[in-house]
Amino acid sequence: MEIILGRKTFGIICLIIAIAIILSSALLGPNAQYSRPYIPESIYFSNLDEYAGKEVYITASIAQVNGNSIAFENHGGKRIDAKLQNPEEAKIGGLVFLSITYDKSADSFSGKILYKYEDKALREFISIIGLVIFIIYLSRVAKFDLRRLKLIVGGKENA
């Protein structure tokens, strides 16, 4: 006997599987072997001993520059001081990608700026231009039914 599943039934099955994947990742993730040095910063900063002597990459904004020493804040808002190999690259307020190593015996960080992120305002401006162009295109080819919250593919062409 052939079982015919409707569009909405497929959608509900997909929803259940998606929730299962998200939950299993949230539960299994912290215990899983994931590739270093790409690790969540929050874990790094709460288990310093575990990562002592290992190179770790982080994204951070620079809060203070003092000679070859900088203070930066990670995404969690935690302030850390580190000695840099290339302090000339550091600029207060700038968002950078750093490679840092924790020296347990000296209880200090040392590292290097690998990449400086570009100007956010310009990127957002470009994105807005792109969005406008995309909306013009979509409004020409597809129809959006706001009442039912549905995108009708090719709706304008069929009309």
Place this chain on the structure above:
Amino acid sequence: MPDWIAHLGFAFLLAYALKIKRKEPVVIGALVPDIVRVFEFLPVFGNSTFFAALPFHGLLLPLFISGIICAFFIEGISYKKGLALMYLGVLTHLFLDGLMLYTIAGVRALIPFSFLRFGALNIVPSEDFSLAILAVIIIAVVVIYELLKRKQSKGAEQIKSD
């Protein structure tokens, strides 16, 4: 990730190059892995939030998210075709994210079975906006060309009917 507009542009251009008539599901699919960004500012479960967000850049979860979107939010195209086109968009997103260097999350294709990051393609700095500029320029040219072509063919049809 590259700018979302770069994702959009790449998916649109691929659909255009492959002569796909219904490009909308492809471009929407290209944004599916970043759907999690909506919840980025809700770190309610601490570290678990990071791991819950990772599968959105895998191969499996975006397939089911696309399945949900196709079922409830898209009409005018068959379910299978819509899903296939959306997943094509998802693959373009994962490909572009695979190019990224200097990123912490990256593409973890086999999640939840393996949390290893796929970083073989690390060549473009993360959030490099030159990709976005290029994407916007190319999209603008293609969209203007498409709209002009559409207008021209409509005009020709009208003359014929007159």
